[in-house]
Amino acid sequence: MWQLYQFPLCPFSRKVRLLLGEKGVGYELVRESPWVQRDEFLDMNPAGQTPVMADSAAGTVLIDSSTICEYFEETIDKASMLPGTAANRAEIRRLVTWFDERMYAEVVAPLMHERMLKRIVHRMTPDAKALREAMKAANSHLDYVDYLLDHRRWIGGPVLSLADLTAAAHLSVADYLGGIDWRGHDRTKEWYAALKSRPSFRPLLSERMEIVSPPDHYDKVDF
Amino acid sequence: MWQLYQFPLCPFSRKVRLLLGEKGVGYELVRESPWVQRDEFLDMNPAGQTPVMADSAAGTVLIDSSTICEYFEETIDKASMLPGTAANRAEIRRLVTWFDERMYAEVVAPLMHERMLKRIVHRMTPDAKALREAMKAANSHLDYVDYLLDHRRWIGGPVLSLADLTAAAHLSVADYLGGIDWRGHDRTKEWYAALKSRPSFRPLLSERMEIVSPPDHYDKVDF
Ligand SMILES: N[C@@H](CCC(=O)N[C@@H](CS)C(=O)NCC(=O)O)C(=O)O
Ligand SMILES: N[C@@H](CCC(=O)N[C@@H](CS)C(=O)NCC(=O)O)C(=O)O
Numbered sequence: 001m002w003q004l005y006q007f008p009l010c011p012f013s014r015k016v017r018l019l020l021g022e023k024g025v026g027y028e029l030v031r032e033s034p035w036v037q038r039d040e041f042l043d044m045n046p047a048g049q050t051p052v053m054a055d056s057a058a059g060t061v062l063i064d065s066s067t068i069c070e071y072f073e074e075t076i077d078k079a080s081m082l083p084g085t086a087a088n089r090a091e092i093r094r095l096v097t098w099f100d101e102r103m104y105a106e107v108v109a110p111l112m113h114e115r116m117l118k119r120i121v122h123r124m125t126p127d128a129k130a131l132r133e134a135m136k137a138a139n140s141h142l143d144y145v146d147y148l149l150d151h152r153r154w155i156g157g158p159v160l161s162l163a164d165l166t167a168a169a170h171l172s173v174a175d176y177l178g179g180i181d182w183r184g185h186d187r188t189k190e191w192y193a194a195l196k197s198r199p200s201f202r203p204l205l206s207e208r209m210e211i212v213s214p215p216d217h218y219d220k221v222d223f
Numbered sequence: 224m225w226q227l228y229q230f231p232l233c234p235f236s237r238k239v240r241l242l243l244g245e246k247g248v249g250y251e252l253v254r255e256s257p258w259v260q261r262d263e264f265l266d267m268n269p270a271g272q273t274p275v276m277a278d279s280a281a282g283t284v285l286i287d288s289s290t291i292c293e294y295f296e297e298t299i300d301k302a303s304m305l306p307g308t309a310a311n312r313a314e315i316r317r318l319v320t321w322f323d324e325r326m327y328a329e330v331v332a333p334l335m336h337e338r339m340l341k342r343i344v345h346r347m348t349p350d351a352k353a354l355r356e357a358m359k360a361a362n363s364h365l366d367y368v369d370y371l372l373d374h375r376r377w378i379g380g381p382v383l384s385l386a387d388l389t390a391a392a393h394l395s396v397a398d399y400l401g402g403i404d405w406r407g408h409d410r411t412k413e414w415y416a417a418l419k420s421r422p423s424f425r426p427l428l429s430e431r432m433e434i435v436s437p438p439d440h441y442d443k444v445d446f
Contacts, residue, residue, distance in 0.1 A: 046367070047321060060310050066289075067316040074309045086297045087283050093290040098270060144269070 002027040005041065005052040007034075008207045009116055009176060011108050012065035012100070013051035014169035019069050019162065021200025022079045027053070035121055066096065069162055081162040092156035095148075095163035103170045106137035111177040116212050135179050142185040149187045168195045172204065176214040182223065189223075197221045225250040228264065228275040230257075231430045232339060232399060234331050235288035235323070236274035237392035242292050242385065244423025245302045250276070258344055289319065292385055304385040315379035318371075318386035326393045329360035334400040339435050358402050365408040372410045391418045395427065399437040405446070412446075420444045 004020075004027045006013030020027055032041055034050050045052045045063045053062040062068045073082050082089045111134050114126035145167060148155050156163030171192060174180050182189050195201055196219075205219040217223035227243075227250045229236030243250055255264055257273050268275045268286045276285040285291045296305050305312045334357050337349035368390060371378050379386030394415060397403050405412050418424055419442075428442040440446035 047325065060313075062310075062313050063317045064320045067313050067320065070316060071309050071313045074312070086294050087285075089297070090283075090285050090290050090294045093293060094286045097287045097290065102270065 001055070001057075003030045003054050003056070004028070005030045005032040005044075005054070006050045007031060008204075008209045009112060009173050009212070010034075010050045011104060011170045011173045012049075014172060014204055015065050015100075015162075015166045016051050016053070016068050017204060018165040018169060018200050019072060019081055021203070022081060022160075022165070022198075023072055023076045024078060025072060025076060035117060066100070069096075073162075081160070081165060083159050083161060084157060088157055092161045092163045095156050096166045099163075099166045099170050103141050103167070103174075107134050107141060107174050107179060108170050110134040110137075111174055111179040115177045115179075116209065119211055131179075134174075135181065138174055138179050139181065142180070142182075142188050145188045145191070146185055149191055155191070164191075164195060165200075168192065168201070172201075176209075176218055177212070178215050193221055193223070224278070224280075226253045226277050226279070227251070228253045228255040228267075228277070229273045230254060231427075231432045232335060232396050232435070233257075233273045234327060234393045234396040235272075237395060237427055238288050238323075238385075238389045239274050239276070239291050240427060241388040241392060241423050242295060242304055244421075244426070245304060245383075245388070246295055246299045247301060248295060248299060258340060289323070292319075296385075304383070304388060306382050306384060307380060311380055315384045315386045318379050319389045322386075322389045322393050326364050326390070326397075330357050330364055330397050330402060331393050333357040333360075334397055334402040338400045338402075339432065342434055354402075357397075358404065361397055361402050362404065365403070365405075365411050368411045368414070369408055372414055378414070387414075387418060388423075391415065391424070395424075399432075399441055400435070401438050416444055416446070 002025065004013065004016065006017075006029060032038070032050050032052070034041070034048055037048055041052075042048050044054065044061055047063065051065055051068060053068050054060065062071050069081070073080065082092055110130055114130050114134070118124040118126055145155065152158065154160050154164050155167055171180065196205065208214070225248065227236065227239065229240075229252065255261070255273050255275070257264070257271055260271055264275075265271050267277065267284055270286065272287075274288055274291060276291050277283065285294050292304070296303065305315055333353055337353050337357070341347040341349055368378065375381065377383050377387050378390055394403065419428065431437070
């Protein structure tokens with residue numbers, strides 16, 4: 001049985017869970033708070049980051065969300081999330097990196113720091129300026145997703161792909177942390193509503209991080 | 224004909240060039256300085272980063288070094304740089320990400336900032352403390368490579384892979400910028416000497432970045 005080391009608001013773990021859900025791969029959740037830097041976790045992953053997937057019976061340890069997704073793309077045929085030609089796949093991977101690097105660094109990581117880590121770990125209040133900047137960056141990212149969806153059915157092309165799952169994973173964490181103002185982003189909102197109603201997404205939306213609560217609209221498909 | 228947008232000291236472009244060299248894919252170099260943020264370049268890649276590969280006849284644009292490498296792995300059979308089982312490939316991809324994220328952030332990016340960008344763009348002198356920290360981090364990374372090579376023939380497993388090319392790409396830029404003290408790292412030095420003598424590596428070692436010169440040992444196979 002695969003075990004996924006993660007915590008409820010880790011966007012990279014959410015991306016992996018959405019992929020596993022689409023592919024119908026079973027796994028058990030193991031709660032890991034990377035900020036604790038637990039010795040046994042560092043022994044497993046020297047980078048000290050979630051997600052990690054381990055199958056102890058087989059002795060397999062998979063580290064890094066994109067590596068994990070590529071592994072299951074290679075081993076499970078069902079529901080390819082890197083569909084199409086090599087060039088189509090390159091466009092999907094470009095967007096995955098865009099959301100994992102840019103949206104994470106500019107929007108999700110600052111929100112997690114201000115609204116989650118400061119509360120849980122540092123017992124401090126969030127910095128209003130940092131929150132304002134993250135929300136402004138979120139708005140630019142939503143503009144870019146609006147633009148992509150004006151040109152294509154899904155974010156990475158004509159069919160659902162890992163680009164959609166990745167964008168939704170980061171967006172969902174930002175939304176949980178109150179960082180998303182959906183007004184003026186109808187196209188992206190419609191796309192996100194469609195994703196929210198997928199069976200792969202529902203378990204994520206029902207989970208809660210201790211101490212930190214999401215806004216009311218967070219888990220509603222109609223928001 | 225493929226065109227590769229890059230500058231001589233971009234480690235991500237070096238990784239791509241090493242892969243293309245091993246696979247025997249021809250390309251033309253186009254000089255791009257991402258810090259200039261040229262409008263036409265931003266139109267091609269909204270992330271504004273090198274490397275980008277473009278085949279204008281075919282209308283194909285590939286963005287992000289890992290995306291580019293996956294593309295050529297999928298389309299060119301010669302010299303697989305992601306060899307082995309899905310689990311072997313996952314270990315290689317984990318290490319690629321490790322060097323691209325960690326070694327780049329802790330060693331290569333600070334050296335590039337202090338010894339290249341400050342000279343070329345800001346006309347400032349480097350900060351001694353930042354340089355000391357980058358060199359200390361370089362030493363830890365070399366320790367980790369020593370450790371990997373104590374357990375395996377190559378960095379990612381029994382055969383040459385993208386993990387070796389990625390580590391060598393980052394190390395070569397750090398070495399050019401005078402950030403590597405090879406003493407005490409005999410195993411890694413031996414591995415690096417073997418890579419330096421490969422035909423895929425030689426063109427990189429003979430190129431120079433304007434204004435910034437490498438130390439004497441930089442392009443010597445015997446150093
Ligand atoms: N490249 C990694 C990034 C994972 C990552 O940044 N995880 C965060 C949690 S969301 C983490 O573990 N941070 C702790 C740290 O970096 O020390 C991936 O895609 O899996
Ligand atoms: N994930 C990208 C990172 C590329 C990257 O950081 N390139 C640097 C040059 S070495 C760059 O363009 N920096 C300018 C910027 O980030 O604005 C890749 O693997 O290609």
